[in-house]
Amino acid sequence: MAQSREEVVETMKDVLASELGVEADKVTADARFKEDLDADSLDLVEVVLALEEKFGIEISDDQIAGVKTVGEAADLVISKQTAVG
Amino acid sequence: MQRVVVTGLGAVTPVGVGVKAYWDAITAGQSGVGPLTLVDPEPVPSKVAAECLEFDPAASLGPKEAKRLDRSTQFALTAAREAWDDSAIEDGVDKDETGVVFATGIGGISSLLASDAVMRTKGPNRVSPFTVPQLMPNAAAGQIAMKFGLRGPNFCTTTACAASNHAIGLAFQAIRHGEATAMIAGGSESAFVQVALIAFAQMTALATKFNETPWEASRPFDSLRNGFVMGEGAGALILEEREHALARGAPVHAELVGFGQSADAFHVTAPSEDGSGAALAMRRALRSADLAPEAVGYVNAHGTSTPAGDVSETKAIRLAFGDHADNLAVSSTKSMIGHLFGAAGAVEGIATILALRDGILPPTINQTDPDPACDLDYVPNQARKAEVDAAMSNGFGFGGHNAVVVFRRHQA
Numbered sequence: 021m022a023q024s025r026e027e028v029v030e031t032m033k034d035v036l037a038s039e040l041g042v043e044a045d046k047v048t049a050d051a052r053f054k055e056d057l058d059a060d061s062l063d064l065v066e067v068v069l070a071l072e073e074k075f076g077i078e079i080s081d082d083q084i085a086g087v088k089t090v091g092e093a094a095d096l097v098i099s100k101q102t103a104v105g
Numbered sequence: 106m107q108r109v110v111v112t113g114l115g116a117v118t119p120v121g122v123g124v125k126a127y128w129d130a131i132t133a134g135q136s137g138v139g140p141l142t143l144v145d146p147e148p149v150p151s152k153v154a155a156e157c158l159e160f161d162p163a164a165s166l167g168p169k170e171a172k173r174l175d176r177s178t179q180f181a182l183t184a185a186r187e188a189w190d191d192s193a194i195e196d197g198v199d200k201d202e203t204g205v206v207f208a209t210g211i212g213g214i215s216s217l218l219a220s221d222a223v224m225r226t227k228g229p230n231r232v233s234p235f236t237v238p239q240l241m242p243n244a245a246a247g248q249i250a251m252k253f254g255l256r257g258p259n260f261c262t263t264t265a266c267a268a269s270n271h272a273i274g275l276a277f278q279a280i281r282h283g284e285a286t287a288m289i290a291g292g293s294e295s296a297f298v299q300v301a302l303i304a305f306a307q308m309t310a311l312a313t314k315f316n317e318t319p320w321e322a323s324r325p326f327d328s329l330r331n332g333f334v335m336g337e338g339a340g341a342l343i344l345e346e347r348e349h350a351l352a353r354g355a356p357v358h359a360e361l362v363g364f365g366q367s368a369d370a371f372h373v374t375a376p377s378e379d380g381s382g383a384a385l386a387m388r389r390a391l392r393s394a395d396l397a398p399e400a401v402g403y404v405n406a407h408g409t410s411t412p413a414g415d416v417s418e419t420k421a422i423r424l425a426f427g428d429h430a431d432n433l434a435v436s437s438t439k440s441m442i443g444h445l446f447g448a449a450g451a452v453e454g455i456a457t458i459l460a461l462r463d464g465i466l467p468p469t470i471n472q473t474d475p476d477p478a479c480d481l482d483y484v485p486n487q488a489r490k491a492e493v494d495a496a497m498s499n500g501f502g503f504g505g506h507n508a509v510v511v512f513r514r515h516q517a
Binding site: 039040041042058062065066069072073078 | 167168169170172173230231233234235238
């Protein structure tokens with residue numbers, strides 16, 4: 021069953037807090053990876069690996085390239101879950 | 106040529122985090138050797154190790170930075186931070202004229218093998234993008250420069266167990282020749298992976314006879330020694346042009362006065378039997394320091410506790426110092442902290458500096474039954490008070506590399 025955007029963001033909080041070493045409270049849908057979560061390009065690759073593992077999906081480099089915020093990443097996760105489902 | 110002084114010290118060692126913990130322990134003759142815990146000891150014949158069990162990477166560096174770095178680089182940054190703060194140099198130096206030479210013997214081998222395991226079990230798409238920046242041997246030198254914003258000379262030495270003496274020596278030369286005002290020099294190591302321990306054991310290089318009493322396993326110059334004890338940690342020194350240090354009122358621990366290097370050109374792992382290769386490096390270090398052998402009162406030996414190495418070094422000291430060898434105090438810090446490979450010269454250099462500064466010579470512990478072939482004064486078992494004017498620290502590495510540094514008590 022597909023999760024809502026809010027549910028996906030909620031699930032991502034712990035993953036991103038652990039991967040990026042930030043407070044879970046800072047991981048909101050509007051949070052920008054680079055500016056708000058201090059994530060560089062290598063961090064983003066780690067984030068993708070962690071999301072793939074957490075949600076059982078595959079994300080290509082092209083697909084992540086345009087993602088700037090946590091909410092956009094959640095949308096990508098949902099689109100992948102839908103595609104799989 | 107510029108004179109060079111040591112204005113900051115930092116250490117992570119098997120006897121504790123920080124220079125004070127290190128110096129307190131080794132002058133008390135305490136051993137940091139215990140049972141091997143960082144890897145499954147079952148298939149390893151040597152079940153003893155000198156591990157930095159008190160080190161907490163997240164507390165030292167923050168969780169994010171800790172996660173991104175190999176354990177050896179975590180040690181390096183922690184030691185460099187302590188040295189930097191000790192020297193109070195942050196606002197007192199042009200950072201474009203300040204550089205780094207940092208050593209490792211083996212680099213980020215545990216990070217490489219962890220990624221290899223991920224690749225084999227979870228697939229290539231799960232391999233961390235931090236694998237390469239973790240495994241590369243120059244990681245610490247680069248990370249230290251980024252941490253403090255240092256844009257001077259930056260370099261990594263990888264001459265096995267001579268590596269951090271090379272780092273100190275090359276940083277010394279950079280300041281001496283006016284290429285830099287200050288340098289962070291040192292080395293770090295953590296190679297606790299099963300294959301490394303087994304590979305050293307296959308060479309019969311490791312201590313295997315003291316698995317039940319680990320604190321007795323590292324016993325340089327003793328007749329019962331049968332190999333070295335693997336250790337881990339880091340040491341960092343702030344080297345600074347003397348007039349610059351004095352002008353800003355910096356604390357001066359000692360003066361770095363000489364550096365000598367050579368090769369055995371003999372065998373990839375065995376030391377030259379007569380010690381002549383190492384003796385060349387010692388003589389060159391004295392020449393670089395413009396000191397007669399008689400000026401030196403203390404030698405911090407490479408002293409690994411291997412049967413061949415300790416005899417060869419004893420002969421080398423006799424060759425380099427002649428009759429004065431019988432007046433020298435010689436001790437091996439490795440008797441207490443094991444062998445830190447690429448970090449050995451840095452932490453042993455710190456012991457040498459503090460011996461000069463505080464007038465205390467750290468002992469060689471476990472020397473209960475001296476080997477007749479090792480016939481010098483090794484400061485057995487107990488530290489000794491002695492006012493020494495100049496002291497030497499030896500570092501020799503697989504490959505036949507020899508690197509020797511000489512320090513002097515600083516006179517303002």
